[in-house]
Amino acid sequence: MGFVEKVRLLDYWKVQDSALQSEFPRSRLVLMVDRRLLVTKDAPEVRMVEHSYGDLKQLLGEYGLQFDLSNSCLLDALEAETDMIPLFGTSIEAADPPEDSPISKKEVLRQLGNSLGGSFTDIRMAMLTMKEERQRNLLAKFQSLTKWAATYRRCPKCAAALKMRTSKSGAECVTCQRVYYPTFSPVSITLITDPTNEHALLVRHRGSAGGVFTAVAGFAHTGESMTECARREIAEEVGIEVDSIRSLDMSQPWPMPDSSLMIAHVAVANMDQKISVCPDELETAQWFSRHQVSQALETTLSDPFLKNLPRTLDDRQTLHYIPPAGAIAHQMIRQWVDGKINCHNSRM
């Protein structure tokens, strides 16, 4: 089946509840338990573990766990032998073991992970470390739709019940018939360089891991173009004005803390401006040389799970790491280190 047919089939499944329901027993599924994702264990590459509907029913059943369409969302259409079948994401909660249980919940989940051929991991860490863009985007969709479907239960206009589509791609008010769609917001993420293109301004977010610096990012406001958003966010967060700005033709869905679509930009600013960070958001913002950023890139590539983060307070404010390879910020910074992002292409 070609790309056009696949796209149109997904569009059909999204809105035709009974058609999608009848496909459920033929489907394949990826899984979250207690908001942790089932991924491959000890494999060379972090990936989501897929199961057939029948296998997952049986394996979860052995632990007294169940799933159905109510806690599942439609992620994709997969090639089967002669036609296509749905890929669902299903998100369930595991009950706490009885108080007098000899084994802890953590141990139960470890065993469950083993039985399912993987282990459960933090969603953010999975986003940051999964190498394949398709896997990351499916996880972003899984997490965003799951959270949205859990939140949109009542009509924001009239407070009547919302009838959720089986796919979780929309919900209709049973009283006023308004339709709501999963919401996510555009975010500008901007690499700021000096006019010589030999320095980059990177920031450390309040509450982020010690020693990790990244590009300036923030949600677009209603009524802004993307470049206006990037320009405003830079003024808000680091207190400087940029001379030019352009988009980089890179974007990435990102599901945490709120659902967003990160859109990459590069901007040029003079280094003699006084930096004043927004203290609610940032701990520090500093200019670094290409050599300094290159070293942090090497450290990050040689320690992709950031196991050796600095512990002392002083050292946490020093550039040691950039975000891991799954983040668009990593790809932007890496391209800049490699000389592939050039401010001289920039236009206002």
Place this chain on the structure above:
Amino acid sequence: MGFVEKVRLLDYWKVQDSALQSEFPRSRLVLMVDRRLLVTKDAPEVRMVEHSYGDLKQLLGEYGLQFDLSNSCLLDALEAETDMIPLFGTSIEAADPPEDSPISKKEVLRQLGNSLGGSFTDIRMAMLTMKEERQRNLLAKFQSLTKWAATYRRCPKCAAALKMRTSKSGAECVTCQRVYYPTFSPVSITLITDPTNEHALLVRHRGSAGGVFTAVAGFAHTGESMTECARREIAEEVGIEVDSIRSLDMSQPWPMPDSSLMIAHVAVANMDQKISVCPDELETAQWFSRHQVSQALETTLSDPFLKNLPRTLDDRQTLHYIPPAGAIAHQMIRQWVDGKINCHNSRM
């Protein structure tokens, strides 16, 4: 006051209700009555008419009309003599005249427009014909925030009341404390060319004005990058696959029918593919030569309010116009006609 200070002041006003309330009597305002926008009349250029708070109170009062903060949203901060003052958009309803009134409501609104130094116009037509990007983006914000604030009255999670910020930039549930923000979605809008860059594929939307063709556009789905969105929308709407696609560094907030941020792309497709339009969305999609598109651009520029649209059914399916100058599609098509968009720059 510099750009950084202005951005930070707006950020403060957005969340500090009492500070913004105390600025209201010093503010300037733009106006909608019955969802029609007050714009300059007979001026060389369509612009929103601004009034001071005091003038607007008095002029509306003469017609028995009132406004207050509840039907106003914060749009911008303007330079005043020594500091900055807010620009609000206020949206009110005019009561119908009594049944035995000698003059119609339409005539009342015409007179009201005159008193206010302008006339009331359709929001879509204002978006399409206002020449200044700042004016269009402020109108997009005005319409989007007004509609959002009228819809988000109850918490979608728990159905308790939402407490709306004075600025209309967010609302918090009085019971569960969740915060909701005005929603708008990224949309890809894509100019499709053939590999020689001498032909463009344009579409006519179901229900759009006769003879007007434009680029393919559609809402991004959760979990897609922008180029994935563009590729899928092209498959969904016209049934073809593109070979390459890239973003154009142009974007535009657009408030109708739903709030969106249009992000421009260019894609290359082979002309020998069979076009199959999605009948819910499109009436037709056709390849046109650069000369044909250039003629439609000229027609549009010489008749910017599209007063001479074709009336007969046959002629409505022929390329006569592209969208007016206020639409991002116009700017994309114009750049392509001028040879400034070149498929040879494209990358996958």
